[in-house]
Amino acid sequence: MLTPTSPSHATIADVARRAGVSIATVSRVINQAGPVAEATAARVQAAVAELNYVPRAAARSLASRRTNTLGLLLPEISGYFFPPLLRGIEAGARENGFDLLIYSTQGRADAASGLRRPRAEHNTDGLLIFTDSLDEAELVRLYHIRFPMVLLHRSSPDGLDIPCVTFENKAGSRKLVEHLIEIHRYRRIAFLRGPAGNEDSHWREIGYREALAAHSIPFDPALVDAGGFDEDEAQLPVERWLREHLEMEAIFAGDDEAALGAMIALQRSGKRVPEDVAVVGFDDGPISHHLASVPLTTVRAPIEQAGLEAARQLVRLIRTGQADPLVLLPTELVVRNSCGCR
Numbered sequence: 001m002l003t004p005t006s007p008s009h010a011t012i013a014d015v016a017r018r019a020g021v022s023i024a025t026v027s028r029v030i031n032q033a034g035p036v037a038e039a040t041a042a043r044v045q046a047a048v049a050e051l052n053y054v055p056r057a058a059a060r061s062l063a064s065r066r067t068n069t070l071g072l073l074l075p076e077i078s079g080y081f082f083p084p085l086l087r088g089i090e091a092g093a094r095e096n097g098f099d100l101l102i103y104s105t106q107g108r109a110d111a112a113s114g115l116r117r118p119r120a121e122h123n124t125d126g127l128l129i130f131t132d133s134l135d136e137a138e139l140v141r142l143y144h145i146r147f148p149m150v151l152l153h154r155s156s157p158d159g160l161d162i163p164c165v166t167f168e169n170k171a172g173s174r175k176l177v178e179h180l181i182e183i184h185r186y187r188r189i190a191f192l193r194g195p196a197g198n199e200d201s202h203w204r205e206i207g208y209r210e211a212l213a214a215h216s217i218p219f220d221p222a223l224v225d226a227g228g229f230d231e232d233e234a235q236l237p238v239e240r241w242l243r244e245h246l247e248m249e250a251i252f253a254g255d256d257e258a259a260l261g262a263m264i265a266l267q268r269s270g271k272r273v274p275e276d277v278a279v280v281g282f283d284d285g286p287i288s289h290h291l292a293s294v295p296l297t298t299v300r301a302p303i304e305q306a307g308l309e310a311a312r313q314l315v316r317l318i319r320t321g322q323a324d325p326l327v328l329l330p331t332e333l334v335v336r337n338s339c340g341c342r
Contacts, residue, residue, distance in 0.1 A: 010053040012026050012027065015044065015051055025040065029041050049140065067123055068098050068099060069098060070101070070124060070126055070128060071127040072089060073128070073130060073134055075130065075131060075133045080256065081285060081303060085303050085306065086307065088303070088304035088305060088308035088309075088310075088311070090311075091308055092310070092314075098311075105134075125318050126149060126315075126317060128152060131154050131198060132198075136157050143160050143162060150165060150317065152166070152310050153198075154199055163314075163325055164326050166328060167331055168328055168330050169200050169207065169331070170203040170206050170207040172333070173203070173206075174208070174214075175299070178214070181211060181212075183339075184278065184339060186250045188249045188250070189249065189250045189251070190224070190241065190251045191251075192259075193227060194229040194255065200254075204254055223246070227255075228258065230257055231260050231264070233258070234259075235265040238251065238262045239269070249277065249278065250274075251279045251280070252281075253282070255283050256284065256287055256298055257281075257285070259282075259288075263294065266279070278339045280298060280339050281299075282299045294337050296338045297334065297339035302329045
């Protein structure tokens with residue numbers, strides 16, 4: 001059960017006294033209405049958090065206003081991953097009578113400093129937040145005004161109990177790498193990471209490392225580079241490995257798009273998949289079984305189900321103040337031809 005902390009009866013004057021500033025300064029910080037020194041703003045924000053202060057206007061708005069709209073924050077809307085995710089979220093919203101408002105932070109000047117308030121508590125009843133599309137300071141602010149939120153593929157910051165929906169990434173990647181080791185006897189297995197700071201990528205690398213360690217294969221940092229969950233980006237390290245004649249028997253790409261990029265780089269250099277280098281991925285997106293030459297061995301992640309479950313958890317949180325702290329959806333190894341199986 002998860003119930004955000006209830007607001008206290010603290011006033012703006014109490015916050016000002018705690019922070020050692022004027023009421024006008026507190027107002028400027030809370031409403032982002034003017035310049036305030038960084039250290040002063042930090043003291044005000046700390047006082048707001050300590051006193052669990054909620055501005056009266058925000059409290060009245062949250063208590064009385066309903067939009068019947070769920071908000072979804074994404075860093076971008078592109079690639080093979082997002083269509084099934086959006087289908088699941090839209091289905092979860094629709095079955096509960098909610099509309100869906102989608103906001104992409106890609107290329108936005110305000111993305112680094114957090115979502116502006118008119119796009120959060122003033123026009124939605126709750127937010128679904130994908131990975132790092134909202135910064136931690138804004139998460140803290142919304143949490144302390146009891147605004148309903150559910151995180152997708154991102155853990156709740158320390159001290160906050162924000163529900164999270166994600167995949168079992170570590171177990172899936174470990175099972176995949178162990179397949180390469182146990183069935184195909186590969187020992188030189190490269191790994192293409194996802195974007196820096198991405199939690200899915202982090203846990204997939206942990207699974208990769210655990211599989212190596214369980215089979216007494218030393219971790220070699222030369223076999224790890226960034227693939228970015230992106231077809232074009234993933235080609236670059238593979239091309240470099242080939243130029244440097246790095247010994248590798250297989251490539252574990254952090255997702256299917258990176259796996260496609262790795263295949264393209266290998267085939268351009270005259271390497272055959274899987275005869276010369278095996279390639280495996282993660283997600284089991286549409287490209288994984290439609291590659292005409294070599295269908296992709298991968299891990300099936302329930303992307304659409306994650307979206308559906310996240311929307312259902314958010315609706316439950318809005319209506320009852322309760323949600324599951326963590327929903328961890330299972331993954332499944334899908335063996336095709338790109339690993340060397342026939």
